[in-house]
Amino acid sequence: MEPLQIVAMLYVALGALCVVLARDVVRQALVFSLYGFSLVVLFVVFQAPDVALSALVVSGIAYPLVLVGAIARCHGQRKGGGK
Amino acid sequence: MTTRVRLAIFSSGLVLVAALLVDGVSNLPPFGRYAGPYGDIVARLVEPQRHMANAVTAVVFDYRGFDTMGEELILFAAASAVALLLREMRDHDTSDLVEGIRSDALRGVGALAAIVTFVLALQVVAHGFITPGGGFQGGVVLSAAFALVFLTNEYRAYNRLASSSFAEPVEALGAGGYVFLGLLALALGFGFLENFLPFGVTGRLRSGGSAAIVNWSSALAVSGGFALIFSEYLQENVAVRHGRVGK
Numbered sequence A: 001m002e003p004l005q006i007v008a009m010l011y012v013a014l015g016a017l018c019v020v021l022a023r024d025v026v027r028q029a030l031v032f033s034l035y036g037f038s039l040v041v042l043f044v045v046f047q048a049p050d051v052a053l054s055a056l057v058v059s060g061i062a063y064p065l066v067l068v069g070a071i072a073r074c075h076g077q078r079k080g081g082g083k
Numbered sequence B: 001m002t003t004r005v006r007l008a009i010f011s012s013g014l015v016l017v018a019a020l021l022v023d024g025v026s027n028l029p030p031f032g033r034y035a036g037p038y039g040d041i042v043a044r045l046v047e048p049q050r051h052m053a054n055a056v057t058a059v060v061f062d063y064r065g066f067d068t069m070g071e072e073l074i075l076f077a078a079a080s081a082v083a084l085l086l087r088e089m090r091d092h093d094t095s096d097l098v099e100g101i102r103s104d105a106l107r108g109v110g111a112l113a114a115i116v117t118f119v120l121a122l123q124v125v126a127h128g129f130i131t132p133g134g135g136f137q138g139g140v141v142l143s144a145a146f147a148l149v150f151l152t153n154e155y156r157a158y159n160r161l162a163s164s165s166f167a168e169p170v171e172a173l174g175a176g177g178y179v180f181l182g183l184l185a186l187a188l189g190f191g192f193l194e195n196f197l198p199f200g201v202t203g204r205l206r207s208g209g210s211a212a213i214v215n216w217s218s219a220l221a222v223s224g225g226f227a228l229i230f231s232e233y234l235q236e237n238v239a240v241r242h243g244r245v246g247k
Helices: A003-021 A025-045 A049-078 B003-026 B038-050 B055-063 B065-089 B104-126 B135-152 B155-162 B164-187 B210-241
Strands: none
Touching (some): A003 A025, A025 A049, A049 B055, B055 B065, B065 B164, B065 B210, B104 B210, B135 B155, B164 B210
């Protein structure tokens, strides 16, 4: 295994740990994007550019937008907007 | 349940999982050693057989296009489910609401960014058989262009662009077109989703044969699906902010 591959794997492990340890949902969504970026780096280092591009669009665009939409909806309801 | 009982259950589970994990990992092939032959075979055959430079997209939309059809329909079902659930909870139409963004600079830069993202998305889809990319990645980038319009411009402008009356037909056209191409290949005497057009010259934009059309229909399905999901969530949030959620 190349040293760069080990670094990328450790970066992913660290990112996953940070996602679990973040307790606030908004902060967790942001940390998740960083974790997604670490996955992109991992795929690029392991020479899988197609998968890296997929991971980039999913963890950078699709997932955060859906997540932020859901979080905003729940916060709005808690402040007395819903029901 | 006392702490001791919990700890006992937890530690017995932990030992079991650890044993399975150690057993599984110790029997893995050495790092970087790939036992299956298909990756190498496809990498060698894709250029002479299909005139495609990118083997990954060739597998996704040509050799195993049937698998991708399943994924496409999963996304279609997910977007439909989101629309069904959220629309049931909303009483009122939100298309008449105005969410103003006052900064002209933000709107200008946002419109520019949306246009650039749009062109980038078309580029990613069109070059799917030449460089990394293809219908799925490009489709998500395409829906990001619509999301940028919302983030930097008015809700109403976004609603005009990506309203359900626009996103729904695009998604349906993409998902339906994918299935239609498979049936068309059958009708022409080929296998389901088999490539039935001339393959073209490797590395050219027009290479890929009928898999290139499959690629574009999947881009439509993905971008329509994500645009629909985004716009449902956004309408939901706007409706909550203006107190227009019923039931």
